[in-house]
Amino acid sequence: MTSVAGARSGKPRYLQIADDIEEQIKGGRLAPAEEVPSETVLMERYGVSSGTVRKAIAELRAAGLVETFQGKGSFVKSRPPVTRKSSDRFRRSHRRAGKAAYIAETEQAGVKPTVQVLSIGPVAAPREIAERLGTADGDKVLARRRLYFSDGVPTEEATSYLPWSVARDIPELFEENPGGGGIYARLEEHGHEFAEYVETVRARLATKQEASALGLSPGSAIIHLTRNAVTTSGKVVEVCDTIMAADQFVLDYRIPALD
């Protein structure tokens, strides 16, 4: 019956509560990784019902300030270090030094990189991938799916697609560890000399699957990067499709001035 609620001061109660907790976080009174008071406690403290508290927490989650775990509670997010993806990470000199692109760039950021291979094997090429590879929709391609971690935190899920005609001759591409310098080094050893890489960047909200794969709260932003590796003969020998947690990456690109 109450009703009461609503716009005592213009602003919805759940936003007032969210703002209050946000200030406590930003003011340091709630430290990173610390547990936010439970819903029961907050209901009593603010004199509201469960639904209102839950909307407030949902607001904080959407803002990326807390994450919640069923049965455990809500916790202040610790802001993880940013990994900078700079556009010189594909230099041959890195590969000659035995470093794949991911290792080269994250080491630079002072983060310990690890990789987990999720699957390697033939698949039917999805439409967009086939278009980029210049093959037909559904053609057999080699897919290498892997998950990258920075200091143990999953940050990036990447799938490389290679035309079967290219991949079948290079046995290392079917190994979990393709050897020093990564798959690009192996491709160059087999006569595929790279001329350029073309990257396409999109950003959007994470789907449920992506969020859980990267350990994100639903509603987080992700960067979707697709890269074509183009050889001097103009052939696309690899397409890499990557989903990254947006808050952990900054992408740098240099564009030469042209006429």
Place this chain on the structure above:
Amino acid sequence: MTSVAGARSGKPRYLQIADDIEEQIKGGRLAPAEEVPSETVLMERYGVSSGTVRKAIAELRAAGLVETFQGKGSFVKSRPPVTRKSSDRFRRSHRRAGKAAYIAETEQAGVKPTVQVLSIGPVAAPREIAERLGTADGDKVLARRRLYFSDGVPTEEATSYLPWSVARDIPELFEENPGGGGIYARLEEHGHEFAEYVETVRARLATKQEASALGLSPGSAIIHLTRNAVTTSGKVVEVCDTIMAADQFVLDYRIPALD
């Protein structure tokens, strides 16, 4: 008392409802700009209470499929055309043809571009901008803030910063319309020959201000792009800071293979 609910088939009811409506949209049974049935109707149709219907609609809103207006209803979003930002948009030939970068790229996408100048004038350089320009924090710089529209829909808010020492000699930079080819054409006319542009891409959720400036629902993803314009003498003569609606842009970059 009921309770009932919960996991009849593993999946929460509100997600089932959201999925059902999503299929109706993707299957074309709910056309773009069409009104989604009202909450009252949906409550009856699915036999659930208001809260459940509201969560389902919230899910669709988060996925960017519908937008809702208080007192009017929820409507299927018409998917606006994607503007592709390709990395050759700074070619001099575009400028010689009298086209600024934004015009060149959106025309290509078949969209009618318009620009609204929000402000032009001296400001104290924010820290990150000063760093990029190579001046001191708080130095006087010329700021040009403008809002870009595609087919009348706000899509991008950009602020250009130029060192005062560069800007003061070029009167056109203080005009709303800097003339054919945009400010880059004027800078080149005054002896600043560009060597390269360095772009930094970030993605995150929109703040409240950004969301309202771009007409987005809060919680939408945005792309934050910052560009340095570097001359052949190595000087940064402009820094452009841009906030874009993530669902309206795809960024393309070409990275030459280097040793």
Place this chain on the structure above:
DNA sequence: TAGTGGTCTAGACCACCGT
């Protein structure tokens, strides 16, 4: 004034986590 979405209540049961 009738209909819409926006907020809120005071409960309920479920699923998960720790002890």
Place this chain on the structure above:
DNA sequence: CGGTGGTCTAGACCACTAC
């Protein structure tokens, strides 16, 4: 087991829109 968050109900009142 008790505590946590996750889902849901069946209402209520408020604010806005359209007629």
